[in-house]
Amino acid sequence: MKIGVYVCHCGGNISEVVNIKEVMAYAEKQGDVVMVKEHAHVCSDVGRNMLIDDIKAQGLDKVVVAACSPQFHGKTFMGTVDKAGLNPYVMEMANIREQCSWPHYGMPKQATEKAKDIVRIAIAKARLDEPLAKKTSPIGKRVLVVGAGIAGIQAALDLGDAGFKVYLVEKEASIGGKMVQLSRTFPTEDCAACILSPKMADVPANTNIELMTHAEILEVKGYLGNYDVTVLKKPKYVDAGKCTACNDCTDVCPVVVPNEHDEGLTSRKAIYIPNPIAVPHSYILDDKSCLGLFPLACTKCYDVCEPGAINYDEKPETVNFTVDTIIVATGYDIFDARDKKVYNFGTTENIITALDMERMIVHEAEGSPIRNVGKRVAFIQCVGSRDEQVGNEYCSRICCMYATKLSQLLKRADPKRDVYVFYTDLRAYGKGFEEYYKRAANTGVKYIRGRVAELYEDPKTKKVLLKAEDTLSRQIIESEFDLVVLSVGMLPSEGTKKIAEQLHLIKSAGGFLQEAHPKFRPVDTLADGIFICGCAQGPKDIPDTVAQASAAASRAIRLMNKGEYEVEPITATVDEDLCCGCGTCVSVCPYDAIKTEYRADKRVAKVNEILCQGCGSCSAACPSGASQQHWFRTVQLRAMVSAALGEEES
Amino acid sequence: MKNNSDPKIIAFCCNWCSYAGADAAGTARLQVKPYFRVIRTMCSSRIDPELILESFKKGAWGVLVAGCHPGDCHYVSGNYKTQRRVALLKNLLKELGIEPKRVRLEWISANEGGKFQKVVNEFVDEITALGPLNLDG
Numbered sequence: 001m002k003i004g005v006y007v008c009h010c011g012g013n014i015s016e017v018v019n020i021k022e023v024m025a026y027a028e029k030q031g032d033v034v035m036v037k038e039h040a041h042v043c044s045d046v047g048r049n050m051l052i053d054d055i056k057a058q059g060l061d062k063v064v065v066a067a068c069s070p071q072f073h074g075k076t077f078m079g080t081v082d083k084a085g086l087n088p089y090v091m092e093m094a095n096i097r098e099q100c101s102w103p104h105y106g107m108p109k110q111a112t113e114k115a116k117d118i119v120r121i122a123i124a125k126a127r128l129d130e131p132l133a134k135k136t137s138p139i140g141k142r143v144l145v146v147g148a149g150i151a152g153i154q155a156a157l158d159l160g161d162a163g164f165k166v167y168l169v170e171k172e173a174s175i176g177g178k179m180v181q182l183s184r185t186f187p188t189e190d191c192a193a194c195i196l197s198p199k200m201a202d203v204p205a206n207t208n209i210e211l212m213t214h215a216e217i218l219e220v221k222g223y224l225g226n227y228d229v230t231v232l233k234k235p236k237y238v239d240a241g242k243c244t245a246c247n248d249c250t251d252v253c254p255v256v257v258p259n260e261h262d263e264g265l266t267s268r269k270a271i272y273i274p275n276p277i278a279v280p281h282s283y284i285l286d287d288k289s290c291l292g293l294f295p296l297a298c299t300k301c302y303d304v305c306e307p308g309a310i311n312y313d314e315k316p317e318t319v320n321f322t323v324d325t326i327i328v329a330t331g332y333d334i335f336d337a338r339d340k341k342v343y344n345f346g347t348t349e350n351i352i353t354a355l356d357m358e359r360m361i362v363h364e365a366e367g368s369p370i371r372n373v374g375k376r377v378a379f380i381q382c383v384g385s386r387d388e389q390v391g392n393e394y395c396s397r398i399c400c401m402y403a404t405k406l407s408q409l410l411k412r413a414d415p416k417r418d419v420y421v422f423y424t425d426l427r428a429y430g431k432g433f434e435e436y437y438k439r440a441a442n443t444g445v446k447y448i449r450g451r452v453a454e455l456y457e458d459p460k461t462k463k464v465l466l467k468a469e470d471t472l473s474r475q476i477i478e479s480e481f482d483l484v485v486l487s488v489g490m491l492p493s494e495g496t497k498k499i500a501e502q503l504h505l506i507k508s509a510g511g512f513l514q515e516a517h518p519k520f521r522p523v524d525t526l527a528d529g530i531f532i533c534g535c536a537q538g539p540k541d542i543p544d545t546v547a548q549a550s551a552a553a554s555r556a557i558r559l560m561n562k563g564e565y566e567v568e569p570i571t572a573t574v575d576e577d578l579c580c581g582c583g584t585c586v587s588v589c590p591y592d593a594i595k596t597e598y599r600a601d602k603r604v605a606k607v608n609e610i611l612c613q614g615c616g617s618c619s620a621a622c623p624s625g626a627s628q629q630h631w632f633r634t635v636q637l638r639a640m641v642s643a644a645l646g647e648e649e650s
Numbered sequence: 651m652k653n654n655s656d657p658k659i660i661a662f663c664c665n666w667c668s669y670a671g672a673d674a675a676g677t678a679r680l681q682v683k684p685y686f687r688v689i690r691t692m693c694s695s696r697i698d699p700e701l702i703l704e705s706f707k708k709g710a711w712g713v714l715v716a717g718c719h720p721g722d723c724h725y726v727s728g729n730y731k732t733q734r735r736v737a738l739l740k741n742l743l744k745e746l747g748i749e750p751k752r753v754r755l756e757w758i759s760a761n762e763g764g765k766f767q768k769v770v771n772e773f774v775d776e777i778t779a780l781g782p783l784n785l786d787g
Contacts, residue, residue, distance in 0.1 A: 069673045070690070071665075095673075099688055102676035103767070110684040117687055506667065506722055508761045526666050526724060526760075570692065588695070590726040615725035616696030620735070632691055637701055644660055644687035645708040 001032040003126055004060040005119065006051060008042040008067035010097055017101035019112040023066065026116040030123050034058065043073050048080045055084035062126040066094035066119050071517075087131030089569070089631055094122035117644060124643035128636045132569035137610050139225040139565050141165060142323040143556055146217060146499055149177020150542060151534025152329035153199055154549035159327075160208035162557055167321060168203065169231055171495060173214045174278035176200050177331050181261065183361040185542055186405040187436035193277050193362075200279040213280060218318070220326070220502050223591070223613060224529030225565065227323045235314035237293075238271070240282035242309035245273065249283060249301035249310065257289045262359045265370050271301050271310075285310070325529040325556040326503065328513065329549060330495035332535035335384025335392070335488040343383065343486060348457045350464050351484045354379070354399070357406050364413065373417075374482025377410055378466055379403040380452045381423040385489030385539075394510040396489030396539040400427045403487045404437050407445045420446045420481075422468055430541065448477065455484060490539040503530055512538040523552040531555050570631040571612040572619055578626035579604040585618035585627050594618060657777045659686040660705045661714040661770070664694040666724040667759045668716030674763030682767050683774040686714065693717070695728030699739040702753060706785070712752045712777035714770070719757040729757065749780060 005027040009015035020038050027036045035058055039047045042065055054060055063086065065077050070093040078088035096115040104111040141164045145156045148170035156168045174180070182192035203209055218230040238249075249271045258264035261275045270289040273281065291297035293312050302310045337345035337353055345351050352360075363370045381403060385396040400423065407419040426447065428434040441447060452468040464484045468477045492511040500507055505525055508514040513532045516524035523531050533548035534540070540548070559565055572585070572594070581603030586594045593611035596603050605627065607618075616629035625634060663669040669690045675682055691697060694717030702713045715736055717729040733755065740750040756769050 069669075071670060071673060095688075098673035098676035100676075102679055103672075103682040104684045105679065106681055107684055114684050114687070121687065121689070501721060504722060504724065504726060506718070506760055514760060588731060590728070613725060615693035615728050616691060617693060617725065617728050617731055620696050620698040620701075621731075629692075629696060632696055634698070634701075637689065637691070637696075637698075638704055640689050641660060641701065641705050641710075642708055644689065645658055645705070645710055 001062060001127065002034045002058065002060045003030075003032045003062040003064060003123060004035040004037070004051070004054055004058065005033055005064045005066065005123070006042050006047075007036065007038045007119075008047070008065065009038065009040045010067060011040055014067070014097050014101045017105045017108050017111050018096055018115045019108070022112050023096075023115050023119060027066075027119050027123070030120060032062070032127055033123065035060065042067050043076055048076075051077075051080050052084040055081065055086055061086065061090065062129060063091045064094055064119065064122045064126050065091065066096050066115070066122070068097040069093070069095045069099070072098070089132040090126065090129045092122040092126040092129065094119045117646070121640050121643045124639040125636050128633065128639055129631065132630050135567040135569055135609065136564040137225055137567050139560050139563060140324045141560050142321075143167070143560075144169065144220075144227065144229055144323040144326045145329060146326065147177070147329040147331055147495060147534075147536070148175035148203070148211070148213070149329060149331045149534065150179045150196065150199070151331065151536070151545045151549040152177070152327070153203060154546050155327045155329060155533060155553045156209050157199065157202055157206060158550050158553035159556065160206040162553075164208065164557065164560065166209045167229070167231075167323060168209055168211045169215050169217060170211070170213045171216050172274065173236065173284040174274040174280070175203060175211070175213060176275070176277070176279065179542065180275055180277065181263075181355060181358055183358045183365070184405060184409065186401040187430075187432040189405065189408070197277040200277060203279060211280070212319070214284065217499065217502060222322075223611070224559070225324045227326060227529070229321055229323060231319045231321075233317040233319060235287070235316055236282075237285035237287065237311055237314050238283045239309045239311060240280050242307045243282045244307055244309075245281060245283070246306070248304045248306070252300040252304050254298065254300065255289050255291060257286070262363075262370070263353070263356050265356060265359055266363075283309075324560050325531070327531045327533060327552045327556060328496075328499055328503070328505070328536050329532075329534050329552075330499050330536040331493050332490040332496075332539065333493045335390075335491055337383055337486045337488050339390055340383055340387070340486075342453070343380070343455050344457065345486060348455070348464065350374075350457070350462055350482065351455060351486065353486050353488045354402055354406060355488070357485050361406065361409050373410065375414075375416070376418045376481045377407075377483045377485060378420040378422060378481045379407060379485045379487055381421065381487045382451070383486040383488045384491070386424060392489065392491070392510060394539065395427065397427070398539060398541050399487040399489060401430070401433055401436070401541070403485070404440045404445070406485070408440050408443065411443050411445060415444075418446070419444075420448060422448050422450055422452050424449070424451060430543070450477070490535055493536070496536045503527065505530065505532075508538070510538070512536065523548050523555055529556075529559060567610065568614055570614040570629065571609045572607050572614070572616065572627055572629050574605045574607055575626045575628065576604045578624045580624055580626070581605065582623065584621050584623060588617045588621045590615070590617070657685045657711045657774055658709055659712045659714060659774065659777060660710045661686045661688045661716065662694065662697045662701075663688050663690055664717045664724075664728075665690055665692045667718035667722065668694075668756070668766070670760035671716070671758040671762045671766045674761055675766040676763075678763045680763055680767040682770050685774050686770055693723070693725045693728040694732040695725065697732060697735075699735050699742075702739060706748060706752070706783055711780065711782050712754065712773060714754050714756065714773055716756045716758045716766075716769070719759055722759060748783060751776065752780065752783065
């Protein structure tokens with residue numbers, strides 16, 4: 001056996017802490033090691049070519065790369081040895097960066113000792129590595145897109161246009177998500193509905209997209225190439241095919257409830273169209289507010305409906321289908337401003353959220369103002385963001401710019417209006433944002449750096465008294481406003497939480513979904529075939545959301561387009577001579593990948609290598625040692641333990 | 651880990667959550683006491699209790715087993731199996747005269763670098779206080 005060891009400096013990341021020469025000298029003394037080399041960047045072209053040349057010239061049959069985490073460059077170096085004609089699974093990485101030089105940078109001596117051990121452990125494993133055959137599995141062209149806000153719509157359209165079958169599932173009665181509620185978009189001030197509605201209309205027009213609204217995912221089972229999805233389609237009680245959208249039903253409905261589309265600032269009936277640009281554009285009967293369906297308490301809508309579109313007997317329907325990949329686009333919820341207690345939101349009529357303001361501006365532009373805005377308006381930034389008191393450390397990224405946009409629109413409607421923005425830091429990071437902010441400041445919007453400490457309502461005038469410190473001039477500000485707008489941040493949506501549980505997706509610190517790699521795999525998850533985009537992944541604005549949605553669609557296409565994909569060969573295998581057919585492995589397998597069957601004279605376990613995902617649970621449970629996980633065989637793990645503890649191998 | 655006075659700890663970390671959590675600690679340059687050696691498996695459920703006993707036999711002072719949080723397991727339910735196996739093993743350790751707290755089970759997610767640091771540093775202190783394992787005694 002000939003093992004080559006390559007120690008990386010990582011441009012100082014490793015070599016400034018770990019004594020490379022010492023590690024090399026140590027590696028040289030290990031059995032089967034025939035060559036030890038160092039390089040400033042083993043991952044560079046030069047570094048990788050050095051590996052390829054050595055493997056070919058020296059006939060190396062095992063390689064250890066002591067560098068970064070296998071999660072960082074594992075695939076890189078597997079590809080490198082593959083190019084040189086070696087099996088990718090005889091390459092081991094010794095993680096002496098993330099797990100050595102970085103967390104022990106203050107203790108170079110101990111770090112160097114630890115680096116030697118890490119290399120020794122990797123050599124011990126490499127010595128026992130066996131080449132693993134590449135396997136492929138067929139894959140179809142079917143995708144589930146969860147959520148039909150702008151992210152889900154964009155992903156579905158890209159996939160549909162590329163000829164892939166899309167199941168687009170939305171919990172609300174209409175697609176469009178939060179963007180439907182917005183007045184205009186920053187920094188260009190395009191009308192949100194005007195740019196969104198053509199995209200929404202493209203969805204039902206696309207024959208590759210099967211749209212399910214007012215529906216929820218009940219269960220997802222399976223794996224890449226074979227996800228079994230169960231969706232509950234909830235009844236709308238109106239046949240969209242028959243409905244002519246004449247509005248007669250809404251006119252006669254006696255029930256009046258707050259309208260969610262207007263954040264409850266206006267009202268709607270129990271039978272209604274979700275919003276003016278709703279897709280599908282048909283009515284829905286809200287069975288929670290209707291006077292009663294079982295038994296029928298009122299049949300006014302039914303009586304007045306000429307085409308007979310109303311069907312009180314419609315039942316929930318469960319639909320089943322199979323997809324190959326999944327895109328999660330479940331968006332965000334806005335922070336509940338009542339949770340920021342000092343701002344008295346919810347009990348004070350002149351303290352509203354920015355989303356309320358969006359709706360007010362839309363209605364005002366349409367000539368039907370909901371309420372008076374007043375002459376003095378203050379925006380309070382970072383409500384529910386960058387605030388550890390409410391448990392949200394992250395920045396919601398959109399609030400600085402939407403407050404700037406809203407203040408511009410308010411100023412333009414009435415130039416004499418005083419508009420203040422109380423901010424923590426002004427973050428104008430996007431294309432055209434800084435210019436937009438400067439323009440707003442030039443039109444007289446007053447930006448004041450300082451967190452607002454308290455808000456009080458004057459019981460007589462209902463005006464709001466605001467107390468804050470201007471941290472630039474060090475002055476205390478006490479001033480009265482007609483209206484105070486809370487620039488509320490983003491929270492992971494309830495839908496995001498639910499789908500994360502259903503698909504076993506990992507969440508990052510703020511509760512948003514975690515990407516596989518923050519830089520190079522921003523829309524992948526660690527689950528093969530599941531992608532994320534938009535605000536489900538983290539707070540972001542519309543252009544970033546659309547970019548991610550297209551990225552997720554393209555990553556999904558990349559997997560499905562070839563018609564087959566490579567399966568990780570680190571599956572379990574059973575030594576039939578040792579197997580006693582007890583079936584312990586069958587009972588611990590989460591994928592039903594193992595069955596027992598009769599072979600000649602006895603019962604033995606048999607692994608379906610396509611179903612097996614390679615957790616190794618069966619290998620740990622097997623009482624006879626017959627079940628072994630490739631690349632993590634028991635002898636390998638034992639050798640690693642011995643190497644870690646500096647014992648001679650047993 | 652040859653220096654006899656330093657504690658020797660084996661940390662079995664699952665690939666998806668806790669190994670990534672250990673990486674996250676390093677990436678954030680959080681300083682962790684250097685007396686542990688990580689062995690990566692795809693899932694914590696690959697860790698056979700025998701492997702933990704083997705670690706003690708070979709001279710480990712303590713063994714950390716770290717997996718994904720309940721509900722987050724990349725392999726659906728591997729961490730629950732690990733939880734049951736470790737619980738049973740701890741009972742057995744008592745019988746063998748090994749302090750059960752020499753084995754520690756923790757859920758550490760991919761972004762919890764801070765938790766990885768805290769867990770390892772605490773565990774190092776605890777194990778240092780216990781001292782080396784005396785299997786002959």
